[in-house]
Amino acid sequence: MSRYPLSAASLPLVAAVMLVIGFPLQAVAQDDTLKTGVHGKTGGSLTVALRTEPKTLNPVLSVDAASREVIGAIQADLIHINRETQRTEPALATEWKISPDGKRYTLRLRRGVKFSDGAPFDADDVLFSFKLYLDEKLNSPQRDLLLFDDKPLTVTKLDPYTVRFDLPRPYGAGVRLFDGLAMMPRHLLETPYHEGRLAQMWAVNSPAGALAGLGPFHLKEYVPGQRLVLERNPNYWKTDAQGVRLPYLSQLIFSVVTSEDAQVAGLQRGEADIVERLRADDYSVLQRDAQKRVCLRDLGPGLESIFLFFNLNHLDPAKQPDLAPKQEWFRELRFRQAVSLAMDRKGMARLVYGGLATPIWTSATPGNKLWLNAALPHPERSIEKGRALLQSAGFRWDSQGQLLDAHSRPVAFTILVSSSNAQRSRLATLAVDDLKQLGMDVQVVPMEFRALVDRVLNTKNYEAVLMNIVNGDADPTPEMNLWLSSGEMHLWDLGEAQPATPWEAEIDSLMRAQLIATSFAARKQAYDRVQELVSQNLPLIFLLSPNILVGARPVVGNFRPAVLEPYALWNADQLFVRPAGSATCQ
Amino acid sequence: MNRSARRRIHRALWLVPLVTLHLVLLFPGFFAPYDFAEQNRDFPFRPPARLRFVDANGAFHLRPFVYALKVDDVSSVVQEDTSRVFPLRFFINGSRYSVLGPWNARLHLFGVESPGRLWLFGTDDFGRDLFSRILFGGRISVFAGILGAAIALLAGASLGVIAGFYGRGADAAFMRLVELFLALPWLYLLLAVRAVLPLRVRTVDAFLLLVAVTGLIGWARPARLVRGIVLSARERGFVLAARSMCASDWYILRRHILPQTYATLLTTAVLLVPQFILAEVTLSFLGLGVSEPIPSWGNLLAQLQSYRVLTSYWWMYLPAAILVMLFLLYHRASSALEKRATRVSL
Numbered sequence: 053m054s055r056y057p058l059s060a061a062s063l064p065l066v067a068a069v070m071l072v073i074g075f076p077l078q079a080v081a082q083d084d085t086l087k088t089g090v091h092g093k094t095g096g097s098l099t100v101a102l103r104t105e106p107k108t109l110n111p112v113l114s115v116d117a118a119s120r121e122v123i124g125a126i127q128a129d130l131i132h133i134n135r136e137t138q139r140t141e142p143a144l145a146t147e148w149k150i151s152p153d154g155k156r157y158t159l160r161l162r163r164g165v166k167f168s169d170g171a172p173f174d175a176d177d178v179l180f181s182f183k184l185y186l187d188e189k190l191n192s193p194q195r196d197l198l199l200f201d202d203k204p205l206t207v208t209k210l211d212p213y214t215v216r217f218d219l220p221r222p223y224g225a226g227v228r229l230f231d232g233l234a235m236m237p238r239h240l241l242e243t244p245y246h247e248g249r250l251a252q253m254w255a256v257n258s259p260a261g262a263l264a265g266l267g268p269f270h271l272k273e274y275v276p277g278q279r280l281v282l283e284r285n286p287n288y289w290k291t292d293a294q295g296v297r298l299p300y301l302s303q304l305i306f307s308v309v310t311s312e313d314a315q316v317a318g319l320q321r322g323e324a325d326i327v328e329r330l331r332a333d334d335y336s337v338l339q340r341d342a343q344k345r346v347c348l349r350d351l352g353p354g355l356e357s358i359f360l361f362f363n364l365n366h367l368d369p370a371k372q373p374d375l376a377p378k379q380e381w382f383r384e385l386r387f388r389q390a391v392s393l394a395m396d397r398k399g400m401a402r403l404v405y406g407g408l409a410t411p412i413w414t415s416a417t418p419g420n421k422l423w424l425n426a427a428l429p430h431p432e433r434s435i436e437k438g439r440a441l442l443q444s445a446g447f448r449w450d451s452q453g454q455l456l457d458a459h460s461r462p463v464a465f466t467i468l469v470s471s472s473n474a475q476r477s478r479l480a481t482l483a484v485d486d487l488k489q490l491g492m493d494v495q496v497v498p499m500e501f502r503a504l505v506d507r508v509l510n511t512k513n514y515e516a517v518l519m520n521i522v523n524g525d526a527d528p529t530p531e532m533n534l535w536l537s538s539g540e541m542h543l544w545d546l547g548e549a550q551p552a553t554p555w556e557a558e559i560d561s562l563m564r565a566q567l568i569a570t571s572f573a574a575r576k577q578a579y580d581r582v583q584e585l586v587s588q589n590l591p592l593i594f595l596l597s598p599n600i601l602v603g604a605r606p607v608v609g610n611f612r613p614a615v616l617e618p619y620a621l622w623n624a625d626q627l628f629v630r631p632a633g634s635a636t637c638q
Numbered sequence: 639m640n641r642s643a644r645r646r647i648h649r650a651l652w653l654v655p656l657v658t659l660h661l662v663l664l665f666p667g668f669f670a671p672y673d674f675a676e677q678n679r680d681f682p683f684r685p686p687a688r689l690r691f692v693d694a695n696g697a698f699h700l701r702p703f704v705y706a707l708k709v710d711d712v713s714s715v716v717q718e719d720t721s722r723v724f725p726l727r728f729f730i731n732g733s734r735y736s737v738l739g740p741w742n743a744r745l746h747l748f749g750v751e752s753p754g755r756l757w758l759f760g761t762d763d764f765g766r767d768l769f770s771r772i773l774f775g776g777r778i779s780v781f782a783g784i785l786g787a788a789i790a791l792l793a794g795a796s797l798g799v800i801a802g803f804y805g806r807g808a809d810a811a812f813m814r815l816v817e818l819f820l821a822l823p824w825l826y827l828l829l830a831v832r833a834v835l836p837l838r839v840r841t842v843d844a845f846l847l848l849v850a851v852t853g854l855i856g857w858a859r860p861a862r863l864v865r866g867i868v869l870s871a872r873e874r875g876f877v878l879a880a881r882s883m884c885a886s887d888w889y890i891l892r893r894h895i896l897p898q899t900y901a902t903l904l905t906t907a908v909l910l911v912p913q914f915i916l917a918e919v920t921l922s923f924l925g926l927g928v929s930e931p932i933p934s935w936g937n938l939l940a941q942l943q944s945y946r947v948l949t950s951y952w953w954m955y956l957p958a959a960i961l962v963m964l965f966l967l968y969h970r971a972s973s974a975l976e977k978r979a980t981r982v983s984l
Contacts (some may be wrong), residue, residue: 231914312945313945316945333944333945333947334945334946335944336946336949337945337946337949374836396679399679402679403682403763403764404763462836465838466837466838469836471922471924474943474944475929478763478764478930480930481764481930481931482677482679482764483765483933484930484931485675485677495837495838495839495929496929496930496931497837497838497839497929498922498929498930499830499832499924500829503832503833513837514837515837568768597805
């Protein structure tokens with residue numbers, strides 16, 4: 053929970069993980085041989101450490117990271133986003149066409165593809181799969197993505213190998229929409245679906261024969277609480293550059309290791325071959341390992357951002373009388389600017405993440421190379437400038453150095469932080485010390501994560517919060533509910549009937565504009581301006597983006613982790629076991 | 639001085655470290671050279687300072703000294719600046735601390751002049767002096783632990799004695815209460831407590847809260863233990879004999895039954911105090927304990943959960959070492975008291 057904050061609170065963010073958008077649309081026809089990765093050896097097995105057990109193997113129901121991880125290795129989608137190039141590539145659809153008005157997509161399906169149980173795949177499976185995703189009763193997390201202004205897209209079968217999608221309005225994301233939407237076998241699931249049993253289908257403990265997919269692996273064995281064994285899918289449709297049928301591995305094992313410390317120890321001992329996300333602390337421990345038993349990759353900043361924000365909700369002062377005077381400070385832009393200027397972002401990155409994090413000043417992280425507005429200034433930390441801003445806003449200091457507001461009330465507030473994340477508490481401790489230098493009397497309140505989310509989203513009884521968002525996604529579209537003033541995740545001021553400020557109104561119109569614009573340049577321009585407005589008005593004071601750190605044993609061939617989920621398993625079909633004796637990292 | 643007096647003094651020598659330690663923990667501001675929250679961000683995880691007698695030129699100093707540290711801007715390697723020595727000084731003025739309520743002082747038992755730094759036990763991840771943090775943390779943890787244990791034992795023992803001695807209705811009522819307390823889902827109750835409390839909790843209130851919560855949760859087990867002992871003692875021959883001679887309840891309790899419980903109570907006390915100190919970590923997790931930057935032994939020990947700290951910085955174990963030492967002393971105290979109690983009662 054600590055690693056994927058907000059995931060419990062917001063399904064839209066989960067859905068965000070499945071969608072990476074942002075390229076100009078085009079009709080594509082590409083070959084399906086692999087252009088990257090070395091030719092591997094067939095056979096062997098690798099073990100991946102999972103922190104939690106997957107809750108389900110049913111793509112329509114999965115919301116947790118572990119389930120998505122395993123389903124990703126079992127299932128396949130129509131059009132896939134290559135995690136390395138971040139571009140779309142043909143998967144089960146070999147080519148596609150988009151109508152000039154941007155509302156009609158025609159996809160040609162790959163011929164001769166078989167499910168892992170040998171049954172053929174055709175347009176009926178596509179229709180059936182979309183029926184499941186759009187079913188209101190099943191309420192799948194992907195459903196939100198397929199609704200446009202509350203209207204679903206429609207799917208039509210033109211012939212057994214051609215499918216047409218009609219969208220109610222143009223969509224900037226384009227065919228990236230199809231990434232992560234697994235195509236499911238109609239022949240296995242149609243009867244249970246009509247009998248209303250679909251939600252019970254494909255649980256983790258289902259017999260291996262009950263499942264079938266189009267991905268590189270299929271389920272062989274599940275040992276509760278311990279491991280999930282996947283076996284090579286002999287009918288997998290991909291081949292490598294030399295025509296060898298993928299995947300290379302004969303087995304991919306997910307072993308459940310709940311503690312991060314145990315994961316690191318397991319990696320060192322060889323009980324696991326791949327750990328997908330390492331903590332900065334563990335990374336530095338492994339780095340100093342004299343025997344170099346683990347190959348480490350620092351992929352740089354990912355798409356996670358950590359930020360501080362104040363409670364700017366418009367609340368009934370009678371209900372929370374203590375908060376109202378404090379909100380006068382929080383609403384003062386110069387107060388927020390002073391806070392941002394006082395933050396020692398570099399110190400935080402160095403002391404809490406051992407340098408394995410990058411300071412940020414706006415919503416897009418440096419890991420999001422496409423969308424980051426690089427022109428924005430990075431103001432240096434300056435206590436003097438911060439104090440000058442506070443003074444100009446009517447604040448002053450008493451003889452003890454305590455900051456007082458215009459009514460001589462001492463400036464004192466609390467910062468909530470999730471107690472299950474040690475790094476976040478440590479960040480808050482540094483922030484408190486930084487704010488003390490402005491004369492603010494700040495207290496950290498560690499809180500159980502769900503209690504914290506409840507305060508932020510429901511009771512709105514808080515003063516300031518330090519938290520994070522993980523956008524498994526580079527595109528701004530999934531951030532709609534964060535930036536729109538009416539959005540469910542408009543954290544600092546929820547449920548605004550009207551945008552409370554002119555800049556929030558401008559963000560609203562920019563975010564709506566980027567949603568329907570089909571040219572990347574226009575969308576980028578809009579989102580650049582959003583980032584600028586955010587960094588100027590500081591509704592969220594962005595601090596850091598932790599680096600994505602992945603570790604694998606030297607035995608893993610084609611180990612090429614990417615900053616997008618699934619970090620190391622996106623090319624699971626190309627992973628192979630390097631011959632014994634290749635003890636060095638690639 | 640005769641031999642037996644000398645032997646008795648010798649036997650009571652453990653009292654010296656016990657009392658000293660508690661005195662030091664009672665006035666941490668004076669004994670700690672630095673403020674517990676003072677960060678030195680250039681010097682995270684510095685090992686304990688080396689007190690030297692011989693300087694870089696080979697000259698001997700009678701007064702021990704330290705060198706100031708400097709960070710290389712490029713390589714960020716920390717080095718000692720040997721150009722100036724900072725001798726250890728006693729009764730030196732330093733950071734301000736509060737002695738009791740509104741009284742503040744700046745006088746510290748020892749220290750070195752700035753920019754020299756005397757980190758006796760090294761520094762933590764933010765370059766804060768670990769020695770000072772242990773002392774300040776001990777004030778909160780040790781006294782909250784002792785008070786919490788005292789409340790738990792007092793409540794547990796009284797209710798246990800009443801239940802065991804009078805039996806029947808009282809017994810049934812109290813023991814059902816005990817079962818209720820043992821079965822309550824404390825996690826959720828504490829979350830609820832956190833929800834009704836204001837977000838900002840002063841340190842004093844956090845301390846009282848700690849005492850209250852640990853006392854409240856902790857009384858049920860000792861109550862059951864004591865009840866069991868009293869129940870069996872009640873039927874012993876000498877109790878029945880006393881009763882047959884018309885001894886009052888109070889007399890029997892005081893003279894025959896309570897002494898039977900002393901040993902158990904003392905042992906429980908020694909076990910409860912460290913338990914309660916560690917319970918503080920859990921409470922901090924729920925936002926009910928002492929929160930950063932204020933130290934407690936609970937959150938000092940919690941840092942050891944990190945694999946990196948555990949394997950890389952040995953001085954971060956020092957809080958645990960002090961804790962172990964304190965409990966050995968408590969153990970010694972409890973066995974001495976137990977001996978005394980049994981001697982009196984026989």
